[in-house]
Amino acid sequence: MASSILSDCSTARLLPLRRALLQQRVPCIRPCPALASPRRLFAAARPQLLPRPPRMDSVPAAASSAESADASAKVIDGKLVAKQVREEIAVEVTKMRDAIGIVPGLAVILVGSRKDSQTYVRNKKKACEAVGIKSYEVNLPEDSSEEEVIRHIASFNSDPSVHGILVQLPLPRHMNDENILNAVSIEKDVDGFHPLNIGRLAMQGRDPFFVPCTPKGCMELLHRYGVEIKGKRAVVIGRSNIVGMPAALLLQKANATVSIVHSQTKNPEEITRQADIVIAAVGVANLVRGNWIKPGAAIIDVGINPVDDPESPRGYRLVGDVCYEEASKVAGAITPVPGGVGPMTIAMLLSNTLESAKRIHKFK
Amino acid sequence: MASSILSDCSTARLLPLRRALLQQRVPCIRPCPALASPRRLFAAARPQLLPRPPRMDSVPAAASSAESADASAKVIDGKLVAKQVREEIAVEVTKMRDAIGIVPGLAVILVGSRKDSQTYVRNKKKACEAVGIKSYEVNLPEDSSEEEVIRHIASFNSDPSVHGILVQLPLPRHMNDENILNAVSIEKDVDGFHPLNIGRLAMQGRDPFFVPCTPKGCMELLHRYGVEIKGKRAVVIGRSNIVGMPAALLLQKANATVSIVHSQTKNPEEITRQADIVIAAVGVANLVRGNWIKPGAAIIDVGINPVDDPESPRGYRLVGDVCYEEASKVAGAITPVPGGVGPMTIAMLLSNTLESAKRIHKFK
Numbered sequence: 001m002a003s004s005i006l007s008d009c010s011t012a013r014l015l016p017l018r019r020a021l022l023q024q025r026v027p028c029i030r031p032c033p034a035l036a037s038p039r040r041l042f043a044a045a046r047p048q049l050l051p052r053p054p055r056m057d058s059v060p061a062a063a064s065s066a067e068s069a070d071a072s073a074k075v076i077d078g079k080l081v082a083k084q085v086r087e088e089i090a091v092e093v094t095k096m097r098d099a100i101g102i103v104p105g106l107a108v109i110l111v112g113s114r115k116d117s118q119t120y121v122r123n124k125k126k127a128c129e130a131v132g133i134k135s136y137e138v139n140l141p142e143d144s145s146e147e148e149v150i151r152h153i154a155s156f157n158s159d160p161s162v163h164g165i166l167v168q169l170p171l172p173r174h175m176n177d178e179n180i181l182n183a184v185s186i187e188k189d190v191d192g193f194h195p196l197n198i199g200r201l202a203m204q205g206r207d208p209f210f211v212p213c214t215p216k217g218c219m220e221l222l223h224r225y226g227v228e229i230k231g232k233r234a235v236v237i238g239r240s241n242i243v244g245m246p247a248a249l250l251l252q253k254a255n256a257t258v259s260i261v262h263s264q265t266k267n268p269e270e271i272t273r274q275a276d277i278v279i280a281a282v283g284v285a286n287l288v289r290g291n292w293i294k295p296g297a298a299i300i301d302v303g304i305n306p307v308d309d310p311e312s313p314r315g316y317r318l319v320g321d322v323c324y325e326e327a328s329k330v331a332g333a334i335t336p337v338p339g340g341v342g343p344m345t346i347a348m349l350l351s352n353t354l355e356s357a358k359r360i361h362k363f364k
Numbered sequence: 365m366a367s368s369i370l371s372d373c374s375t376a377r378l379l380p381l382r383r384a385l386l387q388q389r390v391p392c393i394r395p396c397p398a399l400a401s402p403r404r405l406f407a408a409a410r411p412q413l414l415p416r417p418p419r420m421d422s423v424p425a426a427a428s429s430a431e432s433a434d435a436s437a438k439v440i441d442g443k444l445v446a447k448q449v450r451e452e453i454a455v456e457v458t459k460m461r462d463a464i465g466i467v468p469g470l471a472v473i474l475v476g477s478r479k480d481s482q483t484y485v486r487n488k489k490k491a492c493e494a495v496g497i498k499s500y501e502v503n504l505p506e507d508s509s510e511e512e513v514i515r516h517i518a519s520f521n522s523d524p525s526v527h528g529i530l531v532q533l534p535l536p537r538h539m540n541d542e543n544i545l546n547a548v549s550i551e552k553d554v555d556g557f558h559p560l561n562i563g564r565l566a567m568q569g570r571d572p573f574f575v576p577c578t579p580k581g582c583m584e585l586l587h588r589y590g591v592e593i594k595g596k597r598a599v600v601i602g603r604s605n606i607v608g609m610p611a612a613l614l615l616q617k618a619n620a621t622v623s624i625v626h627s628q629t630k631n632p633e634e635i636t637r638q639a640d641i642v643i644a645a646v647g648v649a650n651l652v653r654g655n656w657i658k659p660g661a662a663i664i665d666v667g668i669n670p671v672d673d674p675e676s677p678r679g680y681r682l683v684g685d686v687c688y689e690e691a692s693k694v695a696g697a698i699t700p701v702p703g704g705v706g707p708m709t710i711a712m713l714l715s716n717t718l719e720s721a722k723r724i725h726k727f728k
Contacts, residue, residue, distance in 0.1 A: 178570070195563030195570060202566050202613070203559055203605045206542070231628045239616065241567045249566070252603065252624060257635065259623035260616060264595045271621065 032286040032323040073331040074225070076300070078217070081224050082343035086131050089350050093132040096354075096363055104357035105134040106164040106190065106349070107156040111149060111175070112142035117168050124166070127346045133353055136162060146175050150183045157185040163360055164190030164353035187360065190352040192216075193242060201249045209359075210352045215247035217344025218279050218300045219254070225333055227277065227298045230255040235275035237261045237268065237321065238282035243302055247279045268292070280321035290326025299327055299334040302341045396650040396687040437695040438589070440664070442581070445588050446707035450495050453714050457496040460718075460727055468721035469498040470528040470554065470713070471520040475513060475539070476506035481532050488530070491710045497717055500526060510539050514547045521549040527724055528554030528717035551724065554716040556580075557606060565613045573723075574716045579611035581708025582643050582664045583618070589697055591641065591662045594619040599639035601625045601632065601685065602646035607666055611643045632656070644685035654690025663691055663698040666705045 097103050106128055110121050121137065128135040138152050149167070156162045165188045171177055186194055192201075192210035201208040211219075222229060234256035238244035244260065252258045256277060261268045269292040272278055280288050281302035293299065303321030320337030328334050335341055358364065461467050470492055474485050485501065492499040502516050513531070520526045529552045535541055550558055556565075556574035565572040575583075586593060598620035602608035608624065616622045620641060625632045633656040636642055644652050645666035657663065667685030684701030692698050699705055722728065 195567055196560040197563065198566050199559030199561065199563030202562050202609055204603065204609070205605070206559060231630050239568065241569070245566055245568070252626075255626075255628040257623065257625060257629040259621065261621060262616075262619075264619040265621040266595050 032289060032326060073299070073328045074333040075328075076221050076225050076298075076333050076335040076340060078221060078335055078340040079343045081221060082217075082347040084224075085220065085344075085347040085351060086127070089133075089347075089354050090131040092354055092358075096357065096361075097132070100361060100363055102357060102361050102363070103132065103134050103161075104164070104353050105136060105159075105162045106166065106353045107136040107138070107159075107162045108166045108168060109138045109140070109149065109152055109156075110168045111140045111144055112172050114170075117170075121168055124346060124349065127350060128353075131350055133350060134161070142172050144172075146179060149175065149180050153180070153183040157183075157188060160360075162188065163357040164188055164349075166191055166349070188356060190349060190356060191242075192246070192352070198241075198246065198249075201246060201253070204253075210356070211250065211348075212242055212246045213345045213348040213352065214243045214281075214302060214341065215250050215279075216348040216351070217341055218247055218302065219250050220344060220348065221300060221335065221341065222277065222298060225298070227333065229277065232256050232276040233274050234258045234277040234279070235261055235272045237272065237278065237280045237288065238302075240281065243281040244279075247281065247302075251277065251279070278322075282321050284321055285319050286321070286323040288322040288327065290323060290330050293327050293330040295330050296332035297330075299331045300341060301335050301337050304337055304342060396653060396690060437663070437692045438697040439692075440585050440589050440662075440697050440699040440704060442585060442699055442704040443707045445585060446581075446711040448588075449584065449708075449711040449715060450491070453497075453711075453718050454495040456718055460721065460725075461496070464725060464727055466721060466725050466727070467496065467498050467525075468528070468717050469500060469523075469526045470530065470717045471500040471502070471523075471526045472530045472532060473502045473504070473513065473516055473520075474532045475504045475508055476536050478534075481534075485532055488710060488713065491714060492717075495714055497714060498525070506536050508536075510543060513539065513544050517544070517547045521547075521552060524724075526552065527721040528552055528713075530555055530713070552720060554713060554720060555606075556610070556716070562605075562610065562613075565610060565617070568617075574719070575614065575712075576606055576610045577712040577716065578607045578645075578666060578705065578709045579614050579643075580712040580715070581705055582611055582666065583614050584708060584712065585664060585699065585705065586641065586662060589662070591697065593641065596620050596640040597638050598622045598641040598643070599625055599636045601636065601642065601644045601652065602666075604645065607645040608643075611645065611666075615641065615643070642686075646685050648685055649683050650685070650687040652686040652691065654687060654694050657691050657694040659694050660696035661694075663695045664705060665699050665701050668701055668706060 093104060106124070108121050108124055110117055125135045125137065136156070140148060140152070153165060153167070156165045165184045167180055167184065169177065171180060181193055184194065186196055186209055189197060190210050192208060192212035197208045197210060200206040201211065229251060234251045236244050236248040236251065236258065239248070239260050239262045248258050248260050259271055261271055265271065272288065272292040273294050275294060275297055277298050278288070278293070279300045279302060283303055283305060285303070285305035285307050299322055301320035301322040304318050305320070306316040307319055308315065309317040318338050320340070322334070324334065324336060457468060472485050472488055474481055489499045489501065500520070504512060504516070517529060517531070520529045529548045531544055531548065533541065535544060545557055548558065550560055550573055553561060554574055556572060556576035561572045561574060564570040565575065593615065598615040600608050600612040600615065600622065603612070603624050603626045612622050612624050623635055625635055629635065636652065636656040637658050639658060639661055641662050642652070642657070643664045643666060647667055647669060649667070649669035649671050663686055665684035665686040668682050669684065670680040671683055672679065673681040682702050684704070686698070688698065688700060
């Protein structure tokens with residue numbers, strides 16, 4: 001069963017990084033409690049998936065005492081924040097409709113019949129309906145040509161009732177993601193994956209048209225829980241185009257001092273331990289242990305990794321990139337998995353769609 | 365006299381960061397030797413320009429012993445490397461001309477009559493001629509309109525003998541830099557400042573059309589001096605759109621673990637001291653002291669700051685962002701100022717112009 005991260009389209013792109021990290025085969029001296037269930041078939045079958053061993057001797061003194069006192073981090077409740085955000089969006093959508101008669105519209109293009117993609121698209125549609133955003137859907141067969149997909153994108157590009165366009169990833173193998181994603185008009189690219197958008201995100205004095213949904217959700221959680229960012233040390237673990245990299249750019253735009261930890265980083269735990277804010281988006285179950293965390297740090301865990309669990313009715317359960325049980329004793333605040341960043345991604349997609357409609361129709 | 369960095373067009377953009385750093389007014393306990401000349405009018409007139417004091421007690425042991433032994437870093441000779449690069453480009457230009465009859469062309473647009481800008485443009489023209497690149501120049505009066513400048517850009521965009529277009533910065537105040545720079549065709553944007561280009565630089569699996577010249581020069585120096593980058597800790601000081609930010613993206617693309625230090629960073633010396641590679645591009649004379657440097661680190665100093673010097677015939681001399689005298693005793697390798705990154709910027713502009721001509725004419 002593959003690890004993945006919450007942004008549903010990311011699995012394929014994260015695999016090389018995940019593979020590289022897993023090649024750091026370190027024997028597991030003390031397993032992460034979250035993985036130490038008696039019938040953990042997953043770990044038994046894939047010993048290399050075991051996380052790095054904790055080095056308790058190198059945990060800062062404050063962390064040890066925090067751990068011994070069994071201190072508990074504030075839980076950053078993504079489900080609750082996402083609900084608030086959706087309610088705020090619903091109010092805005094109604095206001096806009098009443099004032100200028102325009103309803104924001106989101107178009108989703110799904111190619112093929114992957115069950116997971118169908119579920120994601122269904123969820124997005126439901127979420128749109130719940131806040132009053134109109135959703136449009138095109139389902140194309142697996143063997144469609146790139147040209148067909150691009151034709152549909154072009155049609156949505158010129159459709160004034162559509163303010164956001166989303167191509168559900170992954171696309172079938174015979175298609176070139178770049179060609180297809182580049183066909184989405186920059187003004188309607190609510191995913192924010194276009195390089196022009198990323199460039200504007202990276203530059204001082206420029207603003208992106210859209211902030212990619214998952215990193216935007218991470219920032220929203222930090223803001224809503226009053227986590228100060230300016231002048232703080234931040235570490236982003238993972239540098240994917242859709243989460244890690246844009247998250248690092250956002251933290252920097254908010255004036256944090258940012259370091260990016262990735263598969264080639266030699267001492268990730270040491271660097272992570274310096275951070276007041278950690279965003280983990282690497283797709284490796286329980287990689288970040290308690291002794292990686294600076295006492296009091298805010299931890300945003302983007303990972304959502306299924307690990308086999310025969311005791312669960314589904315045969316597996318979901319864990320993050322951070323060993324929650326250990327980290328929550330050291331951190332000041334932490335997102336759970338599930339229920340942390342996950343619900344925020346769709347909420348931010350709705351937020352981007354509303355933002356787009358407002359911009360296109362100059363509604364404030 | 366204003367500080368600036370080597371990329372001649374950067375002064376205006378760097379000022380806010382410089383100002384912020386200078387606001388960290390720390391009394392100078394032991395002045396940097398490079399600034400401690402008896403008749404240093406500059407420092408006397410502007411006491412806030414004094415660099416932060418060294419904290420010798422916190423210099424790593426190895427650094428202290430290196431200093432006491434008066435160890436000397438290898439000098440990274442930018443003048444020499446730039447000469448080599450220009451010679452290589454000249455060979456390539458000749459090859460191309462002989463094979464397909466095409467000569468790379470660079471167009472420079474200068475608006476107004478700033479003396480420094482005129483000098484830069486003249487130098488670029490000379491450098492082009494020396495390697496066989498054809499240069500085109502347009503001089504427009506200070507009071508030209510944005511539309512006039514854009515019209516000239518459009519004409520060069522469609523001119524097949526022009527492969528690179530450069531708008532000399534700073535532009536007159538009544539013009540919007542963004543509008544003008546965005547008018548340059550992405551295929552001819554040899555400066556590499558376009559956000560689409562920066563986005564492609566930031567993304568994994570994408571390549572920029574052009575790497576911005578000064579950061580490209582920094583990387584070329586590291587490569588030619590055999591400095592290993594993959595897996596190393598790198599710190600970039602400064603996050604300007606034209607040097608710091610793209611330099612950080614390049615280091616990350618080369619698999620370093622990168623941290624960016626800027627005006628809001630609380631402990632820049634502590635973070636810098638962890639780095640195997642430092643790129644300083646902040647425009648503050650001698651900011652980086654010997655005790656900021658990890659023993660053996662490679663230091664690329666992009667700063668070129670004039671400090672008053674009545675003993676010099678010009679009344680001033682140039683120093684970098686790094687206190688060379690101190691740092692060269694601790695570092696493993698270091699660029700001097702002048703003669704380090706400076707000569708590389710124009711060499712990389714020629715390299716980008718050649719690259720563009722090769723790409724447009726599919727010449728390998």
